[in-house]
Amino acid sequence: MSIAPGTAVEALDTPVLLVDGDALARNIARIKDLARHAGIAYRPHAKTHKSPLIAAMQIDAGAVGICCAKLAEAEVMAAAGIDDILITTEVVGAAKIARLMAACRLARIRVVVDDEKNISELAEAARAAGIRLDVLVDVDVGMARTGVATAADAARLANIIARAQSLRFNGLQGYHGGLQMMAAVDERADQVGLAMDRLEAAAELVRSERLEIETLTGGGTGTSVVDLAAGRLNELQPGSYVFMDASYSAIEWRDGAPPPFENALTLMATVVSRPAPEIATVDIGYKAASMDSGPIRPIDLPGAAFTFMGDEHGRLTFENRLCPLAVGDKVHFIPSHCDTTINLYDRYVVTSAGTVTAIWDIAARGMVQ
């Protein structure tokens, strides 16, 4: 169904994924100001929004490029004209490396590595394709997800990359996802300090072997305030800041301040049933909102709690009061996790002051390979 700009939000059919275009623009401007003030480059993670259009807005605002989590996301971004992309997950295996070489014809794409065999396969493919591929060594700074475990391994791989004529050693990545949602900001800052100690130890050893580190990249939305203040990375990779979500809104920020970024992403649902006086059933279930970070958060409904009730249904329970909603009423929610919720939708309905202004494709939605 096509939606005409100018349509009132409350007239939209549901479930629908809404973006407040004004809040989005403010978030995009805010990270630019924060990063400029700190003198640190930023490369937003497009795995959050999966939209070349939003990626272009971020780059126009001052981002040095974007990150993608998967090659398939990068292919979509490159085909849409985004020309500076870091793939933050290792690109492994002949099939993917062949696709990577093709994508490198469209955009400057950098990759991360943590394995010697992978490096030689990348080098051979780049040589055959006649390109020079930028490569960063991925350093495990405490998460034990990807990355080399020691500074010595980082230096060893950096040397292998530097010696390969079809590769260019670009620097190090050190990302710790486990710290992003750490609720207490002081504890988060302490843990970021330890993670950055590990990255810096690797960087020092690499530099001592006369290899230049152009890029030291990492960090996310949750650690952004800490990373920017510490100045130990020279490139930040925040993703969720662009929309925020209920999880990120719930953590502590500096000095009791509110989050530096606004909730720009909401879900609208319709009440489809009133099975009991204190309960309303809405048309959002597992297939319309992700639940990996818990329940979605109702907006402007004091005392209401949401529970998933299956694939297509959710329950609003009102504590100590009767449910004020009627069948057919529209209800708004903040997703608990923006990335995984966005991946359930084909498009954003962009709004301003309660009216639809645009429809944007979520072009890289489902691109997990």
Ligand SMILES: Cc1ncc(COP(=O)(O)O)c(C=O)c1O
């Ligand atoms: C490597 C990497 N960098 C940056 C991010 C951005 O995280 P966030 O959305 O928390 O800002 C992620 C998220 O998982 C990531 O995996």
